[in-house]
Amino acid sequence: MALLKYNNAGISGIAAAVPGHIIDNYEYTDHFPKEEVNKVVDKIGVYQRRFADENTCSSDLCLAAAQHLIEEMGIDKSEIDVLLFVSQTPDYRMPATSVILQHKLGLKKETIAFDITLGCSAFVFALQVAYSLIANPRLNKVLILNGETRSKVYSPKDRTTAFLFGDAGVAVIIEKDDSFGDSYFSLNSDGSKSEVIKIDGGGYRQPSSVDGLIEKVVDDYGNIRNDDHGYIDGVNVFNFAAKEVPKDLMKLLSFADKDKDSIDYYIFHQANKIINDFIAKKLKLDHRKVPSILDIYGNTSSVSVPLTIVSRLINKLNEKCTLCLCAFGNGLSWGCAIINLHNCHLSEVIEI
Numbered sequence: 174m175a176l177l178k179y180n181n182a183g184i185s186g187i188a189a190a191v192p193g194h195i196i197d198n199y200e201y202t203d204h205f206p207k208e209e210v211n212k213v214v215d216k217i218g219v220y221q222r223r224f225a226d227e228n229t230c231s232s233d234l235c236l237a238a239a240q241h242l243i244e245e246m247g248i249d250k251s252e253i254d255v256l257l258f259v260s261q262t263p264d265y266r267m268p269a270t271s272v273i274l275q276h277k278l279g280l281k282k283e284t285i286a287f288d289i290t291l292g293c294s295a296f297v298f299a300l301q302v303a304y305s306l307i308a309n310p311r312l313n314k315v316l317i318l319n320g321e322t323r324s325k326v327y328s329p330k331d332r333t334t335a336f337l338f339g340d341a342g343v344a345v346i347i348e349k350d351d352s353f354g355d356s357y358f359s360l361n362s363d364g365s366k367s368e369v370i371k372i373d374g375g376g377y378r379q380p381s382s383v384d385g386l387i388e389k390v391v392d393d394y395g396n397i398r399n400d401d402h403g404y405i406d407g408v409n410v411f412n413f414a415a416k417e418v419p420k421d422l423m424k425l426l427s428f429a430d431k432d433k434d435s436i437d438y439y440i441f442h443q444a445n446k447i448i449n450d451f452i453a454k455k456l457k458l459d460h461r462k463v464p465s466i467l468d469i470y471g472n473t474s475s476v477s478v479p480l481t482i483v484s485r486l487i488n489k490l491n492e493k494c495t496l497c498l499c500a501f502g503n504g505l506s507w508g509c510a511i512i513n514l515h516n517c518h519l520s521e522v523i524e525i
Contacts, residue, residue: 175360176428179304183353183513186346187483188242188520190234191223191470196339198222198471204330204397213336218446222339222471224324229525231260231320232270234342236277237525239318242344243278246518250279254312256286259299259319259475262326263288274318292370293442293502295319295475297510300498301358303347317345321474326372328398330388334405337445339471343479352493352515357429359421360508369409370503374400414448414501418509419455422499425509433458435495436511438486442500443467443477452499474502480522487519 198214198221205213214220225234235258243250256278258271271286280286285306289299296319303315320342327334374385385400398404418441426433439462441449446467453463464485466477473480478498486494494514501507 177301177358179308179356181351181353182304182307182347182349183515184345184517185348186242186246186518187343187479188238189341189343189480189483189522190237190525191341191522192225192229193524194224196222196224198336202329202335205332213332217337218467219336219471220468223341225322225340230264231262231322231342232264232274234525235318235320235344236274237523238342239278239316239344241520241523242346245520251281252313253280253316254285255306255315256280256284257289257299257303257317259289259295259317260321261290261292262322291506292504293474294500294506294508296478297498297500297508298360300510301360304356307347307349313348315347319343319476319479321476323474326403328402330397332396333407334403337472339473341470341473341476341480343476345479354513357425357511359425361421362504362506364504366413366505369406369505372401372403411448413505414444415451417507418452418499418501421507422456422497422509425511429511436497437494438496439463440478440481440496440498443472443481445472483519484522490514490517492516
């Protein structure tokens, strides 16, 4: 059972960067009737998103967020010992984007740098990795750079995904401090459902090809995509999230010996309004404790958890605040964490 506990490690600062290009979802595509577009947008609760231009990668968003956070917090870059880059839209298949960012940020050559690729659950998994690393007495600070440009992954002619995803990047500093107290994690995987959220083409099992890049009708509803576009089995994703996430959250609360009321905020992966509303209702959570950014940023994949924190909790945190993070996505994989924020620095979201 992947239940883990850590002491005296925590998040000391978060900054976020989003593209300046705003997508009005009601006006996004010419491929579907206006009435149908309105129905889909209202159902998923995503009214605006941010799209990166063709020259902007997830690493660029992360770099801007990191530079902003380092400057605002006055961080000594020589104290950053680890850089974790979290993304499924990296700059290249090789080299690792984390190492490129280590150089661009001017971090020391002794910096541990590596990439984590897991999809929408990845921030919670990366946070657990950071907490475990910072437990080493020789490590002082871990920098998580989490970015996605999902607008480049999905077909605008596939109504199941066309209105959902947006782009963003965050920078998160993790360090030691006795004031953070205890933190708890539950991490889970089920590869038997790997077909539920997937991109068939572009890897080494099924390399990109001329034929694979040809768009084709993929279902009886007339949705169109090619093999290098992502796809989602929405019904199975809902069934999975509705079953596993509440159960895992309650399991973690029990492990941490906490009740639901002891949590100040529940930060869910911003999947869509249908899933998140169902989970909150099933758990009987106070809606004021469940902030959302779906309306203005859409589903930003793994970035959605930290982006929600920095967007919705800025100027709302007390000196000490307890959060429960829940994220789930392709793999399938899912995880929850209970963490304490103590005088955490949250920057205003910047545009690039």
